[in-house]
Amino acid sequence: MAERAPFVLEARDVCVVLGGVRALDGLSLTLEPGLRTVVLGPNGAGKSVLLRTLHGLLAPTSGAVSWHRPTRQAMVFQRPVMLRRSALANIRYALAVNGVAEPERSRRASSALARVGLSNIAHRPARVLSGGEQQRLALARAWALEPEIVFLDEPTASLDPGATAEIERVIASIAAEGTRIVMTTHNLGQARRLADEIVFIQAGKAVERTASDRFFEQPASNEARLFLQGELPWK
């Protein structure tokens, strides 16, 4: 995966207006390979909108999101969306749509399922799987595409602690292979476990970007400090 030059994602002065509301307000951010980034912020700060805009699902009202070269990306949503077919077939579909032919397609699909521990239910209809299994499947599907960067929008918000732990394990594996992770979460414990750096957003602006350890001990900005106090009042 490192045969090409490193990618660069640049968001410059991005504004996104949704339904009359300024969801992102002049936000600038640069992402390069290597780290695991977690985006934190209060409700309505614009975390989900940011991820969707970076991934290309939303177009900026002004400003620009640019990639220095075409980069393979994937995204995992809070609620997994599976097609009405087997678990394996869902992964094969994603690969087919991206031009992966046989026998490579079968190989990558089975291998992705195995890496998330779902090989035993490969032929079960994806929509009857549990929430945790479907989310693992969504990760497998994203992983099978061999993306250089994966966006995850609150991937464990709808899951119980056991499933959450599973998902975190998979995310860590993906990151370990060198894939860039950009994730949002409300779970500060999860942020501490997974993040290398924190991007803190408030009212559509990026307020702070700090290494994870330092952020939780001593955030640079007032807003972040107030946020942490609100979330972790015993600190």
Place this chain on the structure above:
Amino acid sequence: MEMNLPRAFRRFSFTWIAAATAAATLIAAQSAWAQGTFITVASTTSTEQSGLFKEFLPAFTRATGIEARVVALGTGQALDMGRRGDADVLFVHDKVAEDKFVAEGYGVKRHEVMYNDFIIVGPKSDPARAKGNDVVAGLKAIAGARAPFASRADKSGTHAAELRYWKVAGFDMAKDKGPWYRETGSGMGPTLNTASGMGAYALTDRGTWLNFKNRGDLVILVEGDKRLFNQYGVMLVNPARHAHVKKEAGQKFIDWVVSPAGQAAIAAYKINGEQLFFPNAGSGN
């Protein structure tokens, strides 16, 4: 991102296969149905509903190997079909309209074939006292009593005849009709259904009446008047106007119908022992 079309179509494989199978069976069936020569004969609903065609067309096919496909409409529609070239032969009963058809160049020549007669049916109680063997007197009685009368009003041969009888009786139906005159705008059968349902009088051909099963309270009240005779003619649609007309097969049909064999087949058709149509080919134009 590339679009993998062949795989997309694979999803629909069962639909394509089903459509292909359906198309194949339809084409196969079409050729099975279209075996041999056939001609399209435009005729009238009253003729078909009398059951005549079911009886004597098989005899024609046995004699010539040609299938005669009858499309039964009103005379007006049948003539229109001839003008458009959608039929090869016309078999209708409206001499005036038929002569005009030939004069305008749409038909080759009109040949007389057979006649049957019209009758007036009405409620058994006969409130207008129309009963008798005089069609004009009967109609005058019905109009005078303003008794309900169901008319086809559909430009058919029967309708044209009905209007002629009214005219002889002194009524111009375009002006003189009242609410008692019910125009159904439909074929003989539906008009009789309506007459039966509302206890009205109606003019009908004997063939349709003998085959009609929903008589209710209706009985024959006026019959036997010579003026009630209904003449049938057969014409070939002019191939000079429509090159695709099957003129040889169509002419064979006309020749057979006026031949002794065809005329005998017509005379042989009976309902409950009663003959419906009286062959009179060659009795002058």
Place this chain on the structure above:
Amino acid sequence: MFEIFASFGVALGLIGGADPELARIVVLSLHLSLVAAIAGAAIGLPLGALIAVGRFPGRRTLIVLLNAMLGLPSVVVGLVVYLLLSRAGPLGPLGILFTPAAIVVAQTVLVVPIVAALARQTTEDAWNEYREQLTSLGVSRLRAVPTVLWDTRFSLLTVVMAGFGRAASEVGAVMVVGGNIDGVTRVMTTAIALETSKGDLPLALALGIVLIGTVLAINAGAYGIREWSARHHG
């Protein structure tokens, strides 16, 4: 009222007696309606999905038009198809007027709007659910069409059955373009119309019972297939 009971008796007699002419009419009717339903589905399903998934100027107007065509008067369709197929018309040289092919054409014209309008609604609901995820995976709008169609296949089967029902119940248009020719283009519905106009109401009603029975049987079969598939594939 008594006629209805008498008709059930006649209907059973017809079926039990395996009247060959009745059998031929029933087979012809089902054959033509199935072909029209399949042809209508082949055109209407992709069309509906394309409108659901696509984004182009005039899309909303097109949807309103499509929904309005659910009420397309069949007698008008019959007249227009007749004028097209008539020898005096543009498709006259095809020579299919008053043949079963003309009936399939008229029935298909009636089926397509139904299938397209209902498929549009069904696939649009699915597209709303899938859009973000599919776009994320790199699926273009065009590529998404077969995907949403396949994913909603169980609901779409019901849509196609609605189209089949429409084709099988059509009288007016079939009469006009087929000519109700004995042994060639006489189908169940036109046979019923003919017997009604001849005043033979018990026979007409009996034929109606046979027609409803066959359509019911086909729908039951389709429903069974759907249930079996759903249980096996989720």
